[in-house]
Amino acid sequence: MERSQIHRVSVADQVASVLRQRILKGELRPGMPLQEIPLAASLGVSRNTMREATRILSLEGLLKRSIHRGVAVSQLSLQDVQEIYHLRRMLEIPAVLAAKSDRSYVLPDLKNAFEGYEAAVSERDWVRAVEFDLQFHTLLIRFHRNRRLESFYQKLIGELRMGMVLVDRGHDDPGRLVPVHRKLYQLLSSGKLKQCAALLAQHLDDSESRLIRVMGDRTAGTNGGRKI
Amino acid sequence: MERSQIHRVSVADQVASVLRQRILKGELRPGMPLQEIPLAASLGVSRNTMREATRILSLEGLLKRSIHRGVAVSQLSLQDVQEIYHLRRMLEIPAVLAAKSDRSYVLPDLKNAFEGYEAAVSERDWVRAVEFDLQFHTLLIRFHRNRRLESFYQKLIGELRMGMVLVDRGHDDPGRLVPVHRKLYQLLSSGKLKQCAALLAQHLDDSESRLIRVMGDRTAGTNGGRKI
C-alpha cells in the first residue's frame, strides 16, 4: 500500500472514505442518524468539512439527506433491491458475453477474488466474504472496458453491500455458494461464455431471492434510531 | 412553474442547479476555471455554500476538481465520447426492445419531445434543439422502469450535452436529423420494435461520428483559460 502521491487528498474526501468504510462494514447501520457536531468532533474535523463529506456520501446513495432533519444511513427497500438486481443482470451478463478477447487482463484478479472469497468463508469472516463476493462481480463488469460503467456499478454494489452486511451473520450459510464463483471462473477462462452467462444468471437470481427473503424477515425492529 | 413545496431546497442545491444550467447552456465553456470567491459573491452566497455546490457538480462529472488548483468545467475527450456512446447503445437499444407493454405511459412524452425538437430546429434554436433531442433519448430509457438507471443516464447525457453545445452553432446542420426521431416514434408506437432498434442503432452511430468529427476540428484554441 504505497501512497504514491503523498497526501494528495482533501480531508473531506478522507472523512468520506472513513464513513464509507464504516457503513459498508456495518458499523453504521441503515437508518441510523448521524449528527454533524459529535461526528465531526470525533474525527477531529470541522463541521463544514464533515458537511462536505456527507454531501459526497449522499450523492453516492449511502447517506440520505433530509433538509433540516440531518443525514441518516440509507435503508434499502425491497424495490431498491429488485432495481439493483435488474441492473446487475442487465450489466453483468453482457459483460461475460463480451469477454471474447483479451480476458487475460482480468482473469488473474478474478482468480484472486474467488480464492479470497473461499478463504474468507472458511474462516467464517462474512464481512470479508461479502467484500470478495462483490469484488468478483465488479471485476466482471470490467469486460465492458468502460470506466463510467465501472464506477456506476461500484456505486450500485456499495448500496447493495450495505443491505448485505446486515444479512451475513447467522440466518443463512453463504458458504454453500462457494463453488459458483470458481465454476464461473473456469467457464470463463475456458471460453464457454454462453454457459458462463447462464450460470451467472441463475446465480444472480439465487442471490436476489436469498437477500429478499432475509430482508423480509427483519422488517423494522432494527432501525438504529428515529426514522428519517 | 409553481413551487409546490416552498423553498424546501438548500441553497447549495439551488446554486448547483444554476451552475448546471449555465454549463449545459454553454455559458460556461469546457475548460473554463471557476474561482470560488468571485463566483460565490456574484450569486450572493458564501464561499462554503459555493464549495458544496461545486462538490455536487464535480460528482456529477460536470466540473473537474484539482486539489489546490480549483475547479474547472469538464472537457470531454474523444475517449469520453466513445465511452458514453458505447453506453448509450448498450442502454437505449434494449430499452426500446423492452417496450413491449404499457408504452402508453411514455409515448405522449416522447411525442412532445420530438415535436419540440422539430419546432426548435425550425426556429434555428440549436440549444433548445439539443435539449429536446437528448430528452427524447432519455425518455427511451424510461422503458427499463429503473430509477437508478434513469438518473445514471441523465448524468451521462449531461456530460454529452456539454460537449454538444459547443458543436451546435454553424458547422453542421442538425436539421437533417429531424425525421429520425419522428420515425423512431412511429415504429415504436406501432410495435415494430426490431425495426425501431435497428434505426436507433444507426442513429446513434451517426450522432457519434458527427460529434467526433466536429470535435476533431476544434482541437484546442477554444479553451477558456489555463489548462486544468
Added chain:
DNA sequence: GGGGTCTAAATTGTTCAACACTTGACAACG
C-alpha cells in the same frame, strides 16, 4: 384521558473571518 396549540431546546443551514498550505509566476542568482 384525548387532542390540539404553544413555547423552548436542539439541530441543521448558512454566513463570515481567519489562517495554513499549495501553486504558479517572477526575479535574483549562479
Added chain:
DNA sequence: CGTTGTCAAGTGTTGAACAATTTAGACCCC
C-alpha cells in the same frame, strides 16, 4: 540558460456565530 528563492493569489480548513426549522414537551381545553 537553468536553478533557486520569494511572493502573491487561491484553495483547504477551521471555529464561531446567527437564522431557520424541527422536535419534544408543557400546557390548556373539551
